[in-house]
Amino acid sequence: MKEDLVLPAPREAATDSPGEPLLQVEGLVKHFPVKGGFPIRRTVGAVQAVDGIDLSVHVGESFGLVGESGCGKSTTGRLITRLMEPTGGKISYRGKDITRASRKQLAPVRSEIQMIFQDPYSSLNPRQTVGKIISGPMEINGIEPEGGRDKRVRELLETVGLNPEHFNRFPHEFSGGQRQRIGVARALALNPKLIVADEPVSALDVSIQAQVVNLLQKVQKELGIAFLFIAHDLAVVRHFSQRVAVMYLGKIIEVGDRDSIYTRPRHPYTHALLSAVPEVNLGDGETGGRERIRLAGDVPSPINPPSGCRFRTRCWKAQDKCAAEEPPLIQISGNREGHLTACHFPEEPTIEARDEDIVLDPALAALEEAAAED
Ligand SMILES: Nc1ncnc2c1ncn2[C@@H]1O[C@H](COP(=O)(O)OP(=O)(O)OP(=O)(O)O)[C@@H](O)[C@H]1O
Ligand code: SF4
Ligand SMILES: [Mg+2]
Numbered sequence: 574m575k576e577d578l579v580l581p582a583p584r585e586a587a588t589d590s591p592g593e594p595l596l597q598v599e600g601l602v603k604h605f606p607v608k609g610g611f612p613i614r615r616t617v618g619a620v621q622a623v624d625g626i627d628l629s630v631h632v633g634e635s636f637g638l639v640g641e642s643g644c645g646k647s648t649t650g651r652l653i654t655r656l657m658e659p660t661g662g663k664i665s666y667r668g669k670d671i672t673r674a675s676r677k678q679l680a681p682v683r684s685e686i687q688m689i690f691q692d693p694y695s696s697l698n699p700r701q702t703v704g705k706i707i708s709g710p711m712e713i714n715g716i717e718p719e720g721g722r723d724k725r726v727r728e729l730l731e732t733v734g735l736n737p738e739h740f741n742r743f744p745h746e747f748s749g750g751q752r753q754r755i756g757v758a759r760a761l762a763l764n765p766k767l768i769v770a771d772e773p774v775s776a777l778d779v780s781i782q783a784q785v786v787n788l789l790q791k792v793q794k795e796l797g798i799a800f801l802f803i804a805h806d807l808a809v810v811r812h813f814s815q816r817v818a819v820m821y822l823g824k825i826i827e828v829g830d831r832d833s834i835y836t837r838p839r840h841p842y843t844h845a846l847l848s849a850v851p852e853v854n855l856g857d858g859e860t861g862g863r864e865r866i867r868l869a870g871d872v873p874s875p876i877n878p879p880s881g882c883r884f885r886t887r888c889w890k891a892q893d894k895c896a897a898e899e900p901p902l903i904q905i906s907g908n909r910e911g912h913l914t915a916c917h918f919p920e921e922p923t924i925e926a927r928d929e930d931i932v933l934d935p936a937l938a939a940l941e942e943a944a945a946e947d
Contacts (some may be wrong), residue, residue, distance in 0.1 A: 595631055601623055627902070630767060632766070632797070636802065636815070640819060645822070686767045689756050694776070707758045708726050711763065727740060729758040733758045749776070753777060769801045816911075817830075827843045837909070895918075
């Protein structure tokens with residue numbers, strides 16, 4: 574499974590140093606209007622898909638964004654890549670406000686921020702050859718790399734572990750994992766500084782998920798590209814991300830460095846995500862250090878979210894204050910630097926992490942083992 578990464582020749586010297594903020598998002602909001610009424614349709618409400626989130630991604634860093642289906646992860650990714658207009662808030666890239674930048678103003682930034690989509694089947698044009706697909710971003714941006722676009726396409730195919738001679742083939746001639754590699758090659762074509770990867774492996778067979786995660790990780794490390802890695806469970810990002818944010822119903826409810834989030838989670842929802850394991854008989858009647866939590870009920874509608882803390886309808890610690898006051902996302906007492914939690918009655922910070930509490934996909938588990946042996 575180990576693959577050597579063939580690096581494309583850098584087209585420009587790296588000017589950023591790791592750790593500096595690359596992307597900053599403040600108070601980001603996206604509300605989708607809900608129309609109703611007959612015969613005159615009017616706006617009767619709004620889907621509060623993203624409702625005031627702050628986050629920052631540093632140069633070369635992998636930042637994980639996690640949460641259940643419908644919590645607003647993809648919308649966040651699309652707002653950041655400016656595929657969608659925000660309702661409110663601010664997006665800065667390298668300190669420049671790009672929230673309302675015009676197409677023209679955005680052009681240089683667009684090439685630096687790329688997206689990898691969840692579905693490698695629908696995100697590639699079936700009528701275009703792989704060469705055309707990968708060189709598309711160069712064509713759109715009028716970029717002629719040294720040695721020509723074809724040479725660059727071959728280099729990129731090699732980088733992602735595909736045969737460079739296959740540039741004339743069509744997407745249907747490739748497997749799912751190979752198609753996602755094509756998507757990665759396309760995202761790399763313009764030497765991006767930030768890739769938003771929206772559940773890039775969840776549509777793939779479990780057996781090949783690890784290979785694609787492995788490729789992305791190599792790309793991230795060796796090319797120094799920052800990632801916003803979106804996933805619905807904490808297992809995938811645990812392997813990939815240095816910092817992790819947990820989203821619930823359009824809000825970030827906890828964020829921090831990986832170790833802090835996995836070993837000292839404070840928000841009840843993060844606890845629930847980490848312990849979302851089917852009942853396991855440990856043989857001695859014990860359930861182990863971390864309480865196993867089953868989340869009751871469904872996620873409430875983002876059209877009419879609960880008052881105060883949005884998690885309160887499913888939270889076992891909820892009290893009156895939780896309905897009355899929205900908990901701010903802050904560094905609560907006992908948290909490490911940079912670990913922020915939005916909860917009035919957080920969990921104790923002392924709970925020991927237990928690896929067996931985190932459900933890993935078999936393929937990812939194998940990958941972690943391989944990484945540990947390195
Ligand atoms: N174009 C749209 N118009 C109206 N509502 C939308 C639109 N796009 C997303 N939504 C709604 O916004 C909410 C957030 O959706 P989003 O796709 O961002 O969630 P997600 O976290 O990516 O979920 P998943 O894990 O299923 O991909 C959902 O309630 C969704 O139905
Ligand atoms: S604020 Fe209240 S309802 Fe929300 S997570 Fe904390 S304890 Fe639960
Ligand atoms: Mg999504």
